[in-house]
Amino acid sequence: MEIFPFIQPAAISEEETMPVYKEIKWDYEKDIPVFKNKQPIIVSGIEAIKVWIWNALKTERKRYVIYTHNYGSDIEELIGQPYSDTVKSMECKRLIEECLIINPYITAVNGIDVQFENDRLIISFTAETIYGNVKMEGDSFV
Numbered sequence: 001m002e003i004f005p006f007i008q009p010a011a012i013s014e015e016e017t018m019p020v021y022k023e024i025k026w027d028y029e030k031d032i033p034v035f036k037n038k039q040p041i042i043v044s045g046i047e048a049i050k051v052w053i054w055n056a057l058k059t060e061r062k063r064y065v066i067y068t069h070n071y072g073s074d075i076e077e078l079i080g081q082p083y084s085d086t087v088k089s090m091e092c093k094r095l096i097e098e099c100l101i102i103n104p105y106i107t108a109v110n111g112i113d114v115q116f117e118n119d120r121l122i123i124s125f126t127a128e129t130i131y132g133n134v135k136m137e138g139d140s141f142v
Contacts (some may be wrong), residue, residue: 018130021105023048026055046131049105053127053136056099073099075121089114096125105129 025034025041034041043051061072075095078088093112100109108128115122117139124137 018104020044021048021052021131023051026051028054031058046129046134049103049127049129049131050134050136052103053100053106053134056103057096061099070102075099085116088116092121092123096123100127105131 022042022044025043025047026032027034056071057073057075059067059072060076061074062069063072073095075092078091078095081088083091092114096112096114097109100106106127106129110126110128112125113123120139122137122139124135127134127136
């Protein structure tokens with residue numbers, strides 16, 4: 001027997017889905033958005049998530065007022081720190097996951113690999129999204 005039968009929480013359908021994720025297409029080599037006839041080209045789904053990942057990792061968290069404090073990466077804070085490569089690697093992995101998991105379209109980040117070559121940071125990982133897996137790798141994130 002219900003104490004307050006007239007007060008019921010709104011039923012949430014398990015079939016409710018998030019809207020299709022959309023972003024402006026990105027030229028990863030030039031690191032700029034792609035336009036056609038002076039209009040941005042819009043991509044959706046897994047390609048849009050890939051653009052979001054690229055930009056979130058390249059954006060320093062809390063630096064730009066246009067973004068919330070949850071958006072971006074803190075990887076840049078590791079530059080110049082006197083930590084061993086092992087500690088830097090572990091911390092970098094944590095920061096990558098922290099940066100990406102904030103996106104509700106990303107369900108997990110797996111297989112994060114971090115390599116230091118001279119002054120370069122090379123990372124690779126797989127992001128599990130609601131659209132499928134996205135494999136990202138490169139040294140252009142920081």
